Amino acid sequence: MTTATTGSPVNLAGIHHTAYRCIDAKQTVEWYAKVLGMDYTTAFAEDHVPSTGEYDPYMHVFLDAGNGNVLAFFELPNQPEMGRDANTPAWVQHLAFKVGSEEELLAAKEHIEAEGIDVLGPTHHGIFKSIYFFDPNGHRLELAADIGTDEQYAELKRVAPLMLEEWSQTKKAPRHADWLHELARKEHGH
Incomplete structure (x- = not known):
């Protein structure tokens, strides 16, 4: 939504990046390149968190998800083991990527399965079709192809x-x- 339609003084220009936690930054970068063809573009590594100043070493990696979209991950070696919200079903929290056509969706499914990854779908949602699978960090991913009018x-x-x-x-x-x-x-x- 823009300022003109909402009257808000905030005028968003898109999502700069979205960030998730990962178990191993190198493994994550390699997996996203091999499985989804993402380019690894940037890394930040600090011993102190810039926003809070607290000591918490991290590696922050950025991947190009296409069309100006950036997916980022944090590896946090000093934090407790990564978990997930036990009160939220695994299918709820996910990241969906757009592909250009139903044919591309089916080709992606074949490629991902050839990498030894279990894929669910395609699932027909009326106006788009999707496949679902998990990355090595346990994050659920979706590829979606729009088919609606x-x-x-x-x-x-x-x-x-x-x-x-x-x-x-x-x-x-x-x-x-x-x-x-x-x-x-x-x-x-x-």
Whole structure:
């Protein structure tokens, strides 16, 4: 959203980078290059955290995820072993990357499986199809190919406020976009 539409003094220009923790920076950089073709572009390493000043040595690596998007990782050797939120299902927290077509999605699946990685999908979400897998740090990743029409995206935008309001009141899935599920069922012959 821009200042013009929200009236906010903040005018975002995109995501600068998103950062996650990793077990081993070198292994992570090599895995993302081999499996997803990402270029390793930058590293910062400090003994003291610049924002807080506390002593906590780290390696911070940056990978080019395409189209100006940057994925970063921190290796923190002095911190307790990396874990995950036990109260959140593993399928919830994930990072989704866009691919250009359904054909590219299927080619990516074949490549990733050839690297010995378990891949779930493709899963049909009505307006996009996805595959899912985990990186060596336990982060769930998704590759998604858009397949929707401009009209479908416009309809989803139109019903989004209605769905959010209904969800807020009932905590049950609103039925405003049931047609998405019908698209997936029709493709699978159900």
